[in-house]
Amino acid sequence: MGEENKVILHGTWASPFSKRVELALKLKGIPFGYVEEDLQNKSPQLLHYNPVHKKIPVLDHNGKPIAESLVILEYIDETWKNRPHLLPEDPYKRSKVRFWTSFVQQQVSE
Numbered sequence: 001m002g003e004e005n006k007v008i009l010h011g012t013w014a015s016p017f018s019k020r021v022e023l024a025l026k027l028k029g030i031p032f033g034y035v036e037e038d039l040q041n042k043s044p045q046l047l048h049y050n051p052v053h054k055k056i057p058v059l060d061h062n063g064k065p066i067a068e069s070l071v072i073l074e075y076i077d078e079t080w081k082n083r084p085h086l087l088p089e090d091p092y093k094r095s096k097v098r099f100w101t102s103f104v105q106q107q108v109s110e
Contacts, residue, residue: 006063007059007060008032008033009057009059010059012036012039018057018069020069021072024073028084059076061075070105
């Protein structure tokens with residue numbers, strides 16, 4: 001993993017939100033490091049990278065943190081344009097994927 005494209009995922013093994021980001025990185029073939037966070041004793045780095053929600057996952061791309069799993073997935077797809085794409089190119093189809101992703105996330109969170 002070169003310094004010019006350093007990717008680190010902060011997450012936890014039991015989080016479906018971390019796992020969705022991890023799966024997307026693997027699907028796209030993006031080499032990344034992984035930091036297992038203890039949510040009972042959050043690291044100073046996690047608190048610095050996500051000061052608003054103070055939760056995982058956080059993707060650190062060359063020192064630039066991105067928080068919230070769905071935001072991270074869109075960032076991955078827009079930054080690494082290689083196939084497979086995570087979202088369809090057609091705006092209408094993308095909106096349908098976003099709708100159903102949001103729906104499932106709401107169901108899981110309840």
